[in-house]
Amino acid sequence: MTNQQETSDQQWFPTQVDLDNLGPYRAEVTVHRWNGFMCPRFDRQEVERLAADTERLAEGRSGVDVVRINGDNVEIWSTAFSRTGSDYELVESYPESDGRWEVGSYQWAWQECTDRDTTWYREWTGQTLSYDYAKADTWTVAFADHGYYMAVLGTFRTPLNDSELSVSLWASHLSSYILTAPNNREAERRARAHFAQDRADVHPGDRVMPLALPNTRIPAPGA
Template sequence: MHTQPPGRPAEWFPSSVTLKDCGPYPAEVLGHRHDGMIQPRFTSEVTGRIAAELRSDASIALNLRFTGEAIEILGLGDPPKVLERCRPDAEGRYALGHGFLPWREHTTTDPAEFARALDEAQAGGYPPAAPDAWTVAFADHGHGMAVLAVYRTPHEDAAAYDALYNVLYASGLSSYETTAACADDAELAARRRFSSQRAHVEPDTVVWPKVAPATRLPADPR
């Protein structure tokens, strides 16, 4: 099982994730990624639900098998190949498929227009505001955030800056702008800020106003 980089403590944040057409599943996600992929963990109850839904979905060539306290992720074959054996962590949660299962954070807000605009901006190229300037785009769901992308912040005079701001605003999405050494550090700072401000909010509570696009964060001192 993949874990946090050496020297970086694990920090978990409330979320909801999907696996292809299965889910959403209540989860916690690490504040950094593995090769760009989110890393969730689940309660045993939610893990049981995931196992049941995977067995009924022929489009996902995986199964979960409980062997005592451990959970095995099984691939195809006869006998099936064990892709991962996962035991509960100190808090009784299972971190499944880090680095090879394409988990996605669930959002009820359509990010398609933003995704297209970001693809166009990055394909065309743009001058960054600074080498260490990052934007974390996300859907604000009140109790939790669904991070959609972390990208270099365009210079304010670049056409890409206005284009991305406008599509975030029109789509009802949010973003933080921050200074960080890398994308992972920017995402971690964003999750820390959001979590600190919304820790009192219960799941499924509607929060208004949402975080506005281009909300500026100070550099994370941690």
């Protein structure tokens, strides 16, 4: 891993994530993913919510992993490896780091959550199998603007003709940044960093208008 990748993976950004019937939870993420899924970390308050939710889901049901707090560690208990199929066994323990716990990272299919309709955007990405690119180092980061956090939908090479994409995003109250970067991971990191700086004074629950517009160009670092 290069130094640039290490820096990207160590920079945390605010978001919200969910998982099947769990969430949403306030969390922090980097641009790193595991099998396409986010690897979030949570503060104590959100861990307590997650633990209570998993215990509630497990009541009267089998096969539901539960989260338990044990001192400064947060643990995942599961029946998946139990000989009886019903006894809970400890399968993972997460130590505290900077007041956060990376619960379920590299195990659970965490995703950033949004209540926006992404149907048109997904249709556009599904039918755009090939198109003419802009410059090789120009990227588009599509996302849902939720005020204090951005839910990234995708990062891809910017098409020369992006009018259809822009219309699809606009109609669905979605956003996108256009920027230069050496690769898609760094493009996402720069987009998240720009958004975080722009919304540094915005807190959960704050109403932000207007939302970031589709095809908003953001400057290169140091520009």
